[in-house]
Amino acid sequence: MKILKKNYKKEIVLANIMRILLILSMVISIKTQSWLNLFIAISTFVLTYLPYIIARKNGIKLPASFQIVILSFIFAAQILGELGNYYYKFWWWDIMLHTFSGVILGMVGFLLIYILNREEKIDLIMSPFFVALFSFTFALCMGALWEIFEFSMDSIFGLNMQKSGLVDTMWDLIVDSIGALITSINGYFYQKRHQQVPVFKEFFDENPRLLQKKEEYNNNQSC
Structure with a gap:
């Protein structure tokens, strides 16, 4: 039980860090008028809540490891890939x-x-x-x-x-x-x-x- 609680805490911390980064990205995108990056940041922000919405609506519990994997994928694809230009760097x-x-x-x-x-x-x-x-x-x-x-x-x-x-x-x-x-x-x-x-x-x-x-x-x- 202690391990599960630790995993959920990690998942919550990771999700909140991602959301803070996305909010900062939104602010920067508005200031620089980078509307595509703004759209990506907003879309990604919504996606961070999607696993919880789907799971709750269907009465399914997503293990902490599942949520961490999904959030990590979103972070790598959208924040690092699109906003950080990792698709071009690597x-x-x-x-x-x-x-x-x-x-x-x-x-x-x-x-x-x-x-x-x-x-x-x-x-x-x-x-x-x-x-x-x-x-x-x-x-x-x-x-x-x-x-x-x-x-x-x-x-x-x-x-x-x-x-x-x-x-x-x-x-x-x-x-x-x-x-x-x-x-x-x-x-x-x-x-x-x-x-x-x-x-x-x-x-x-x-x-x-x-x-x-x-x-x-x-x-x-x-x-």
Whole structure:
């Protein structure tokens, strides 16, 4: 319990530091009339609250480690990447973030379908392979939608989100796939061999009722 409390404190401190930096960025952007940076800062500020809103609305508790990972990703992508120009300073920055986003989105896809697969009201039971496959395709689909968004922003507003165009898009999708594959493989073995993958175990430890549904379902099936 003490470790969990420490993790939540770290998450709160990290989130508040990010928000303070974003507010400072907003002030500087207004003074320098950097409207694009202002838009990015405001959007990122809103995103820092999004995990809590989604979790609370669906009655799900996000472990502190999940929240720290998500906030760190937002910080690296928006504050360092966009506002700090890390995308131009380091050639590997975009590749790293897209790989990481593939991992995160794969986790989201896995948890979504894993929970649905354990819902007794849904008359469909998928094998571990198809659950893992869904998490992979979900992450890749989200990655493709993001590339469409980047192309739209570049075409409509004359931005440079795609950097080198088609080459950037294809590498983004490739590393998205690698990140998603890492998560889906871990998800497969979590189901197939009941291996305690830390990231999934922590989520279900925080939300035991999601696993209780499956236990109730199995009991009904055996009766």
